[in-house]
Amino acid sequence: MAQVDTPATQKTLALIEHAILAPSSHNSQPWRFRLVDNTIELRADRARALPVTDPYDRELTISCGCALMNLMVAARHFGRFKGVELLPKRMEPDLLARVQLEPVSGEAQSGSDLFDAIAQRRTYRKRFAARPVPATLQRRLMAVAEAGGAWLECVAEAKAKHALAELIAEADRMLWADPSWRRELALWMHPSRSRDGMVMPGLPGPIANAVVRSFDMGDGQAARDRELADGSPLLVVLGTERDTPKDWLAAGEALQGVLLTACKAGLQASYLNQPIQVAAMRQRLHSTLVHAGAPQVLLRLGYPQEDISPASRRSLAEVLDRK
Incomplete structure (x- = not known):
């Protein structure tokens, strides 16, 4: 039987839904989350690592740090941020952080003003407008x-x-x-309907994969x-x-x-x-x-010259470990 979440749990899951909108190398989304009472644990998902591009998991950890910031901004927006314990520790390197939450929502807290930008942020690979940044x-x-x-x-x-x-x-x-680098990049060239990875404009996923791998x-x-x-x-x-x-x-x-x-x-x-x-x-x-x-x-x-669609994201069920 499928688990039915309480309203309180659903509100906590909404925080994670904002966390996973963070950017990541190759759109690999190398994170997992675990609910433990009023705490959300952020863990590295090293099964989604890039051993050629990122042999020490440096970019993987940076991507997880981006997700952590989203999580904290969302928690502050809903008045639930209580504290954060920053890790990792040598004995448990995959556990990167614990975010402690207030049990119920309250007034928006300091630092919540960036909340709307979480869903509006894009990785914009086109030309920018010819307008200087002040x-x-x-x-x-x-x-x-x-x-x-x-x-x-x-x-x-x-x-x-x-x-x-x-x-x-x-x-x-x-x-x-480097053929090894091209092979790794090709592994992350996915069809546009996929929930992770990247697409090559104008080419279906399998063809893009072959082109990147071979040339x-x-x-x-x-x-x-x-x-x-x-x-x-x-x-x-x-x-x-x-x-x-x-x-x-x-x-x-x-x-x-x-x-x-x-x-x-x-x-x-x-x-x-x-x-x-x-x-x-x-x-x-x-x-x-x-x-x-x-x-x-x-x-x-x-400054972008046009609106673009957000990158695809895995579902909450794919990144969540329940206690």
């Missing part, structure tokens, strides 16, 4: 990242953007030249990404002082805070993480930055 907004995004335990470096000057665009293009060519398209991808980066009003690098799993989780929280704040101001973003995914390129990227520490995410930000 310096005041850039400073606000930097402050959001800093409050989350990370740093954010904004790059708006054309010459500096072009230097980053060249790094992105070079990393594209290096990644696409080095690095030059073409490099040219497209260089053009997108050069033409974006703003490139940003988010990083942390250190480079441990706890820092990756914090980077994800800070990243999602930045994305939601940007979305609330009318911006959208997409990822150009390729230089961070190649160890030697990550060092070169770091050498171009003012901040010390470890670059974790490279984004392009701007």
